[in-house]
Amino acid sequence: MAEKTESASAAAISAPAPSAEPTRLWGDEVEDPSKRSWGDEVGEANASTTQLDLNVEGLTIDDESTIKAVTRSDTPYTSASTFEDLNLSPELLKGLYVDMKFQKPSKIQAISLPMILTPPYKNLVAQAHNGSGKTTCFVLGMLSRVDPNLKAPQALCICPTRELAIQNLEVLREMGKHTGITSECAVPMDIPIRKRPPVMAQIIIGTPGTIKKWMPSKKLGLSFVKILVFDEADHMLAEYGFKDDSLSIMTDIERSSAHCQVLLFSATFNETVRNFVTRVVKDYNQLFVKKEELSLESVKQYKVLCPDELAKVMVIKDRIFELGENLGQTIIFVRTRYSAGILHRSLAEFGYEVTTIMGAQKQEDRDKIVKEFKDGLTQVLISTDLLARGFDQQQVNLVINYDLPVKHDTPTEPDYEVYLHRIGRAGRFGRKGAVFNLLLGDMDKMRMEKIERHFGTQVAEVPSWNSDEDFKGALKAAGLL
DNA sequence: AAAAAAG
Numbered sequence: 001m002a003e004k005t006e007s008a009s010a011a012a013i014s015a016p017a018p019s020a021e022p023t024r025l026w027g028d029e030v031e032d033p034s035k036r037s038w039g040d041e042v043g044e045a046n047a048s049t050t051q052l053d054l055n056v057e058g059l060t061i062d063d064e065s066t067i068k069a070v071t072r073s074d075t076p077y078t079s080a081s082t083f084e085d086l087n088l089s090p091e092l093l094k095g096l097y098v099d100m101k102f103q104k105p106s107k108i109q110a111i112s113l114p115m116i117l118t119p120p121y122k123n124l125v126a127q128a129h130n131g132s133g134k135t136t137c138f139v140l141g142m143l144s145r146v147d148p149n150l151k152a153p154q155a156l157c158i159c160p161t162r163e164l165a166i167q168n169l170e171v172l173r174e175m176g177k178h179t180g181i182t183s184e185c186a187v188p189m190d191i192p193i194r195k196r197p198p199v200m201a202q203i204i205i206g207t208p209g210t211i212k213k214w215m216p217s218k219k220l221g222l223s224f225v226k227i228l229v230f231d232e233a234d235h236m237l238a239e240y241g242f243k244d245d246s247l248s249i250m251t252d253i254e255r256s257s258a259h260c261q262v263l264l265f266s267a268t269f270n271e272t273v274r275n276f277v278t279r280v281v282k283d284y285n286q287l288f289v290k291k292e293e294l295s296l297e298s299v300k301q302y303k304v305l306c307p308d309e310l311a312k313v314m315v316i317k318d319r320i321f322e323l324g325e326n327l328g329q330t331i332i333f334v335r336t337r338y339s340a341g342i343l344h345r346s347l348a349e350f351g352y353e354v355t356t357i358m359g360a361q362k363q364e365d366r367d368k369i370v371k372e373f374k375d376g377l378t379q380v381l382i383s384t385d386l387l388a389r390g391f392d393q394q395q396v397n398l399v400i401n402y403d404l405p406v407k408h409d410t411p412t413e414p415d416y417e418v419y420l421h422r423i424g425r426a427g428r429f430g431r432k433g434a435v436f437n438l439l440l441g442d443m444d445k446m447r448m449e450k451i452e453r454h455f456g457t458q459v460a461e462v463p464s465w466n467s468d469e470d471f472k473g474a475l476k477a478a479g480l481l
Numbered sequence: 482a483a484a485a486a487a488g
Contacts, residue, residue, distance in 0.1 A: 160485060188487075209487040241486065338482060359485060385484050408483055418484095 066293050067128060069111055071285045075122065077114040080105050086113055088144055091178035096140075099174050106133040108287070109140075115285050116141040121226075121261040123284040125233070125277060127269050129294060130424025131431075134265045135171055135392070138229045141263060143176045145227050146202050151182075153221055156253070157205040157229040158246060160236060162187040162363065163370055164390040168231060169205045176203075186210045186220075188363065193217050208236070208245035215252055222256040232389045233264035234273040234417065237280065247280065267294065267424060268417040292456035294420055299399075299427035300478035301435045301459045303448050311465050312402060312438045313346045319471045320400060320436070321352055321380065327480050329373065330380045330398040333388065333422050335405065340382050343402060356382040389421045397433040397480060399426045404437060404447050414447040416454050434478035436462070 071077060080086050082104060083096050096102045105113065108128035115124050116137065128134050142155035159165040169185045176183070184199060186206025193213060199220045204211070214220040228250065230236045236246045253260050262281050269277065269288065278284065295301070306312045316332065324330050334340045337358045344356045355378045357369045372378045374393055381387075385405065405418035426433025437459065439445055452459050460477075462470045475481040 162486080207486055213487080235485085239485080241484095245486080335484085336482060337484080388484090406483085411483095 067107060067111060067287050067289055069285070069287050071115070071122075075118070075120070075285075077111075077118060079110045080113055081110065086117055086140075086144070088140070089179065091180075092140070092143055092176065094178050095175045099177055100136075102136075106136075108132050108134060109137050112137045112287060113140060115287075116261075116263065117144055121145070121259070123262045123264075123281045125264045125269070125274075125281060125284050125286040125288075127266060127288040129289065129296060130267045130421065131296070131392075131428040133429070134267075135168060135231075135390075136175070138231065138263050138265055139168065139172045139175055142203050142227055142229065143172065143179060143181060145261075146181055148179060148181055148202075150224060151200055151202065152224040153199055153202060153204055154224050155203040155227045155229070156211065156225055156249075157203070157231060158208050158211060158236060158249065159205065159231045160207070160239075160242065160389060161386055162207055163366065163387065164231060165206050166367075166370075167390070167392060172203060172205065186214060193219060208242060208249060212245050212249055215249070222253050225253050225257045225260055227261045227263065228253055229263045230265070232266050233277065234266045234269045235389065237264070237277050238273045250280070268420055270417060291416075291454065295455050295457045296424065296427045296433075298430055298479075299423055299433040299435060300474070301423065301437070301457065302462050302474050303437045303439050303459050304462045304465050305445070306438050306440050306465050309440065312440065313343065315436070315438060315465055316343075316400065316402070317347060317350050317352060318466070319468070320398065323468075323471055323475060323481075324398050325379065327475065328395045328397045329376070329378075329393065330400065331387065331391075331396055331425050332380065332382045332400040332402050333405075334382060334384060335403040337384055339403065340384055344382055352380075353378065354380045354382060357386060358384040359386055385418055385422070387425070388418055391425055392428060393425070394428045394431065396428070397426050397431060399423055399433065399435045401435065401437045404439070404444060404451075406447065412443065412447070414451050414454075416451065419451055420455070432479040434475060434480055436474075 083093060112124060112126050115122065138157065142157065146154045157168060159168060165185055165187050169183060172183055181203060182201040183203040183205065184201035186204050188210055196219065199214065215222065230246065236242050264277060264281065304315060306315065320330060334343060337360050340356050340358050344354060347354045355369050355372065357366055373381050376395065399422060401422060405415040405422065407413045407415050423435045426435060437448060439448055448459060462474050464470050472481060
């Protein structure tokens with residue numbers, strides 16, 4: 001059974017920007033599926049593979065940037081080097097090429113889409129780098145598996161925030177523009193459930209609370225649901241407050257529909273979460289990446305030692321605003337709503353234009369802030385971790401960690417997953433970016449060291465917090481100046 | 482003085 005893999009391309013996972021030279025993608029290299037090796041990699045000294053069931057065989061997909069695929073031995077998959085390889089409808093292909101302006105599947109798309117679209121439609125746990133095109137994987141999966149002639153909910157996608165649900169729905173509608181497939185957003189809204197008509201849409205994307213609310217009131221029929229997606233799945237299935245809702249949605253669907261394929265996508269699945277998640281989902285294929293290889297090469301990370309709180313504000317005011325002005329957009333992440341407000345007011349006092357988003361605001365205000373930022377009307381956005389995950393704005397190439405993310409129960413520890421998601425807001429689809437971590441005191445220094453150790457990355461120090469030249473140098477090194 | 486969803 002086991003044959004040796006031909007080394008696949010080491011090209012970056014990210015698809016090229018539309019204008020960029022097309023890079024060679026993983027799919028290019030595997031013309032002949034019989035050349036691929038099955039099975040002989042499981043059990044090697046790789047933390048990623050130690051948790052596998054014994055009857056699962058492994059396939060080393062790539063020798064360098066390493067998405068590792070583990071599939072059931074009885075279901076062979078051939079990676080897709082083009083979207084035509086996937087038997088998509090002409091309407092869907094038109095959406096991909098004409099409206100989305102896609103050229104070829106990115107690496108994660110090339111590997112995961114055949115797994116999603118090939119009978120018997122196995123479940124999938126898929127990890128891939130930030131900005132590598134995960135959304136397309138599950139959006140295309142849903143659009144392709146839905147029967148356009150059956151006017152009933154057939155696909156469900158659950159997201160952690162209302163912003164992400166809306167963003168995913170926008171992608172789906174653009175991509176599926178010519179298919180006639182209907183879709184609806186299930187996020188909190190003003191109309192009481194009793195007054196709204198039953199859901200007819202074929203694809204529903206929303207947040208767990210709202211979806212869960214619709215189900216028992218019989219507004220959302222589940223009998224025909226055949227594909228269930230969790231975006232940011234590690235968060236949805238592990239985090240207190242999300243976990244119960246997510247699991248109950250999953251069991252409700254399993255109860256009421258014959259065969260439902262479950263897809264879990266995220267850039268992060270720490271070991272605890274992965275152990276749990278793979279117990280919840282049965283008979284799954286999986287794709288994953290070693291944590292040491294999750295940081296994006298194209299995004300340069302820096303640390304800036306600040307003597308006090310005021311210095312942090314000054315860095316943002318004098319360096320980020322002044323230098324970042326022509327570099328694209330910036331997101332400043334803060335740990336609490338409170339510090340979001342403080343920072344916003346200090347910057348506003350200095351006369352700088354900045355907007356802020358956090359969960360405490362009214363939904364319509366949140367929508368407006370996001371829209372203005374996506375339309376490029378605002379340059380700098382302060383955000384809580386509301387936007388840490390999934391938010392896709394290609395013009396963002398500067399991310400500032402005003403404070404480092406910390407674990408709630410052990411604040412001396414950094415939150416590695418949130419850190420990775422935050423910095424992934426820059427460098428979408430292989431673009432260049434820079435991250436500045438503003439550190440205050442020994443505790444921050446220690447947290448930063450832990451992050452470096454965890455991901456095996458070097459975070460360069462900006463020598464002086466108040467030196468214009470130092471920041472210019474950093475931005476030059478990041479390829480932004 | 483955690484954030485997100487939601488009640």
